[in-house]
Amino acid sequence: MQAFFSDDQLLHDPQQYMRVGRICKPADLPTRAEALQATLAQRGISVSVPREAGRQALELVHSTDYLDYLETAYARWQKIESFGLEPGIEVLPNMSPHGVRQGPCPSPAVLAQTGWYVGDLSCPIGPNTWRSVLRSAHAALAAAETVRDAGGVAYALCRPSGHHAQRARAAGFCYVNNSAIAAATLRQAHGRVAVLDIDAHHGDGTQQIFYERADVLTISTHADPANYYPWYTGYAHERGAGEGEGCNLNLPLAHGSGTAAFALALDQAMAAIERFGPQALVLPLGFDTYKDDPISVLQFDMDSFRLAGARVRALGVPTVVVQEGGYMVGAIGAALDAFLEGLQA
Ligand SMILES: [Zn+2]
Known part of the structure; x- marks a missing residue:
């Protein structure tokens, strides 16, 4: 099995994120990727650096105006002059536009565009965010090209994650899907x-992104959103x-569900x-279902990841595994190990 990762994906180092009205330390730490890399090394899986591939593949699923925004936002943020206030250390929205956002933002101002294109306060854009986001996407692209051709x-060791990113909106630690x-x-x-x-x-x-398409089936197992992100x-x-x-x-899945409930959901999905x-x-693969994850409301154990790997193997179709969430740095390496054990058994 081939894996893909670039060290540039460690550069994104968010400093702030809003939870229940408090600015908190972000959960998407660069050390997450290092823990996953250690597991790949232990299992003897070689990790390739994805080729530089520009924006072309990103434009398959994102609008040009949105990508232009992501690429330029931080530099433009530095030039903001707002009634004597210096801009903050990262790009964050002041407001959210009313109604449905359709098409490019009507305003050229970076502050207005940030409200237009950034859906919540968990997606700060710092000096290196675009570089990490681009290279994370390249890891997914390289893994997909490998599976497409051979x-x-x-496995794409993506960080930042992507599955909350819409066609023209960042959210939930995700910028590009x-x-x-x-x-x-x-x-x-x-x-x-x-x-x-x-x-x-x-x-x-x-x-x-795929809601009105018949050629891509999208399935998601997740904690009941009635009282959990993305609501x-x-x-x-x-x-x-x-x-x-x-x-x-x-x-x-009901909050508090364990591996047995996940197994039943997997039966339906398969x-x-x-x-x-x-x-x-x-397979967008997250480890924030683990019972000890700091933002988990589920009670999955390591067997759940082994089971997921085994079910993918049993399905027997060419597969790209894309890393999504999982924030307990001390556990996600073991979680990936369990998944790979199930996948390769
Ligand atoms: Zn998640």
Whole structure:
């Protein structure tokens, strides 16, 4: 199995994030990626640096105006003059526009565009954020190209994560949707691609990107969003729209659910995937379902990750595994190890 990662993905070092009205220390620490790298090394899995691939693959799933914003926001932020106030250390929105955001932001001001393109206060943009985001996307692209061209399984060690990023909106520590880029890349060779997201949070960005498409099946198992991020989506009645009607499946789990409940959800997910008949799979893989994760409301143990790996192996289609969340730096290495054990057994 091949894995992909660039050291540039460690450069993004967020300093602040809002929780329950408090500015807190962010959970997406660069050390997360180092813990996952250590597991790959222990298992003898070679890690390749993805090729520099520019923005082309990102434009498969994101709008040009949004990518222009992400690429330029930090430099433009430095030039803000606001009634004698210096800009803060990172780009963060002041406000959220009313109604649905459609098309490019009507204002050229970086502060206005930040409200337009950044959906919450967990996505600060610092001096190196764009570089890390771009290289994280390149890791997903390289893994998808490998699987597209040679089959098998590849792992993209993505950081920052991507599954909350919509076509033109950052949110939930995510800026560019790595899993959606992988799915779009696999679609270049395959008629049907399935995405099975097993992060603790609903993969709302991925759902939004493919919601009206019949060629990409999106499935997400996650903690019930009624009282958990991302709150507004992830409910069972969201089944896709237009041509994509029936091609989205949400399997919310009651808070406190353990590995047994996850196994039942996986049964439903696998049955839906087999009905759809994809030629390739993307697996957005999160470890924030683990019982001791600092932002977990689920009670999964390590067996859940082993089980997920085994079910992917049993499915037997070419697969790109894309790293999403998981914030207990002391546990995510073991979680990846358990997943790979199930996958490779
Ligand atoms: Zn998550």
